Amino acid sequence: MTIKGTMKKRILILTDPAKDDVSLSYCLSDKRYRLTCCYSVAEVIDKCSVGTFDLVLVDLDKSIKYLLDVIHHLRRKIHSVLWLFTAQLSALELVTLLKAGADNCLAKTACKNELLIRIEVFFRRKQIDEGKIKNSLLEINGLSLCLSTRELHFRGENIQITAIEFELLQLLMVNFGKVVSRDDIAENIFRRSILYCSKSVNMHISNIRKKLKSLNDDSHIKTVRGSGYVFVSAESML
Numbered sequence: 001m002t003i004k005g006t007m008k009k010r011i012l013i014l015t016d017p018a019k020d021d022v023s024l025s026y027c028l029s030d031k032r033y034r035l036t037c038c039y040s041v042a043e044v045i046d047k048c049s050v051g052t053f054d055l056v057l058v059d060l061d062k063s064i065k066y067l068l069d070v071i072h073h074l075r076r077k078i079h080s081v082l083w084l085f086t087a088q089l090s091a092l093e094l095v096t097l098l099k100a101g102a103d104n105c106l107a108k109t110a111c112k113n114e115l116l117i118r119i120e121v122f123f124r125r126k127q128i129d130e131g132k133i134k135n136s137l138l139e140i141n142g143l144s145l146c147l148s149t150r151e152l153h154f155r156g157e158n159i160q161i162t163a164i165e166f167e168l169l170q171l172l173m174v175n176f177g178k179v180v181s182r183d184d185i186a187e188n189i190f191r192r193s194i195l196y197c198s199k200s201v202n203m204h205i206s207n208i209r210k211k212l213k214s215l216n217d218d219s220h221i222k223t224v225r226g227s228g229y230v231f232v233s234a235e236s237m238l
Contacts, residue, residue: 008187009123010034010052012080014044014070015059024059024085027112028119041073048078050227052178055122056080061087061108068100075101081122085115138173141219141233143212145170154215161211164189168204172221172231181228205229 010033013025017039025037036053038044044056056078058070067086074082083104084097094105106115138145144153150166152159161169167189172180185201186194194201209221222230 008032008034009054009126010036011055011057011119012036012038012044012047012053013057013059014038014041016061024057024112024115027116041070044074045077048080050179050224051181052175053080054126055119056082058082058084058086058102060084064089064093064096067097071097071100071102138170140173140176140231143173143215143219145173159211159215162204162207164204165208165211169208172229176231179224179228179230184228 011028013028013035015025015037025035028035036047036051038047047053048056056074058067058074060067060070062070067084071082071084081103082101083106084102085106086097086108088107089097089105094107097105104118106118136147138147142155145151145166146153147170150163152161152166152169168185171185171188182194182198182201186192186197190197190200205221212219212221220232222232224230
């Protein structure tokens with residue numbers, strides 16, 4: 001069962017453009033993931049600056065020095081979970097990469113099926129964690145969204161909200177501080193392409209903003225031009 005507010009898992013792969021059809025991106029293509037391939041560190045940073053990724057996979061057969069440099073540059077700019085799938089390295093080198101900021105490392109002496117299973121396990125655990133919010137409150141700056149009763153409260157006061165507004169606000173609050181694209185909103189809330197519901201998205205975002213403003217709430221829905229929206233606190237708007 002799909003939990004509302006949970007989007008398709010997005011994986012960004014940093015790889016070598018010269019790789020053949022047995023590349024990692026090819027192996028993942030039949031899975032239920034939304035894949036984005038990049039061919040440089042700069043491109044990864046650019047993509048992450050306008051979108052949110054659940055997992056960044058570095059699939060490069062490079063030296064330890066090169067990989068450490070990659071991790072150094074990525075960790076300065078992105079906060080996504082970072083995995084490395086690399087050529088055979090020593091145990092000491094793998095530990096060095098983990099200490100440098102990689103969240104997981106797997107040598108290519110292991111088969112790709114092992115990596116695919118590890119990815120599935122990672123997302124299964126992540127989904128379990130996300131599912132724990134199902135019968136709880138989402139609370140941000142005095143704004144409370146009760147997922148069991150589908151009610152919105154602000155500092156104890158019940159706020160009238162439509163079903164669509166509730167689902168849209170839930171999606172934004174679950175992803176607090178992360179950009180939610182208009183495509184994701186269209187797919188998760190309206191079950192349609194953004195091409196057919198762009199005006200509806202605009203209208204509901206506007207209605208929620210008006211209600212938050214009337215409450216003097218410290219949270220805001222910020223537009224990220226060319227990407228989507230992010231639910232943030234007032235301090236981050238300064």
